[in-house]
Amino acid sequence: MTTAVSAPTERAEQVGEGRVGTVPRAAGAAVLSPWLDRLLARMGPFDADACMSCGICTATCPLGIDVLPRRVLRYAALGLGDQVRAAGDTIFSCLLCRACEVSCPAGVHITEDIRLLRRWLLQEGW
Amino acid sequence: MGLPVRDVAGILADNLRLRGSVLPIPARRATAWARGLGIPRGGETVLYTGSMYQLIPYIERLVRLEQRLGNGRLAALTGLARRANRLVNGVSLVARPSAAERREYDRIPANVARLLQRAGVEFGYLYEDDLYSGALAHDLGADAEVAVHAQRVVAAFRKHGVRRVITIDPHTTNMLRSVYPGLVPGYDVRAQSYLEVLAERGPGGTVSGVDEGDGHPAVVAASSPTSETSAARPGRPPGLRVVIHDSCVYARYENVIDAPRRLLGAAGITALEPEQSRTRTWCCGGPAEALFPQTAAAVATQRVAQLQAVAPEGVTMCPICLVNLRKAADGRLHLRDISDYLVSAVAPESGGVAP
């Protein structure tokens, strides 16, 4: 039997430092900090950057919370730590039910990403 | 309003670190279900409960306390409770279910043991070394505590020479099969749900070759009684039709989808599919219960409505689903664990099905 395991994936192995910093930015554009994304990538197979922002996950989520999980993943991938912290309660209310994950066209490991965000929040002293 | 997440998560992680379980209960209570069943201690293959069903009456008591106090007052106490809990096991002080409440959930591991014995599976039990798997702490992201705890569980396996575990609930199955290999180097214990074990062997040798897969049927009979199994077992409720609730963890993490349907079918029970089932199952809401009880109740209420639309009786296969859906159903939908149905079909004299 195959199991849907949260094992590291090829994509996760590619996750590493420098990725966000390679994106050229227009002068005056908001500087997005890659530190959060890098930190999470070190904790485990964090792959929020694979998200295409289609919103299918949010549409299928039984909780019906606007920021869960698409925007939370986007905040994390962009390194927007304050927004991730502000969404802390929402991140902990996720059921880890994977209704979103089985529908995600990009194969993002949404529940493992959420678990890693929880770990980060607890470590942060949020 | 939810409870202060950090403090509640902290209490659960402290308990795991200090007492080996997120909700520590005395070993004599956790192992009471095995009395009189003659299960040997240890062995290469063991039935592993992870105390999940045994914990439910304690969780129910804590939830009732939470409802009595109200979230606001409880929230104010949580920080203090965390500090006190480091010194004294808070669960043993505030959650004291009655013997009848404990028996209601102790019956389920006993059902499973009887089903395995009847199918000719040889297994032991670790008694006081049958430790909680760490599932809830893992969900909360308390990874450091879970990694240490997993070493403890694996040390118990090694002490007793365990090579294979048969699990009872989806959360323990997921931890021992899919999470522990990433936490414990050299982990080589094979973990299977009893539903898979029974479906492979077949109750009375009638079911075999479990073919896991998915489909999204509408409201149709998932499995119908085979003439062979219907005729063979006296005392089975004839033509019983129940709506099936897939656990998210079994269906979407562990691919345990067909085994319960095959077992119910072989037991002469027709499993009806609700609007969302198999890999599209709708969560029971239970995972939010500890921190956001209102959220948990809202999700459960939606699921109960989906199930109720199909049949007045339902079958669950996870202790968290069972307790959360029962609470939301409030008697409008009659829910039982799958082991109750299977035991009553193969051995009606054992009194497996709750009154």
Ligand code: SF4
């Ligand atoms: S479904 Fe997948 S790709 Fe689409 S927004 Fe959600 S995580 Fe991103």
Ligand code: SF4
């Ligand atoms: S795993 Fe979390 S975000 Fe995804 S559908 Fe379930 S509750 Fe929503």
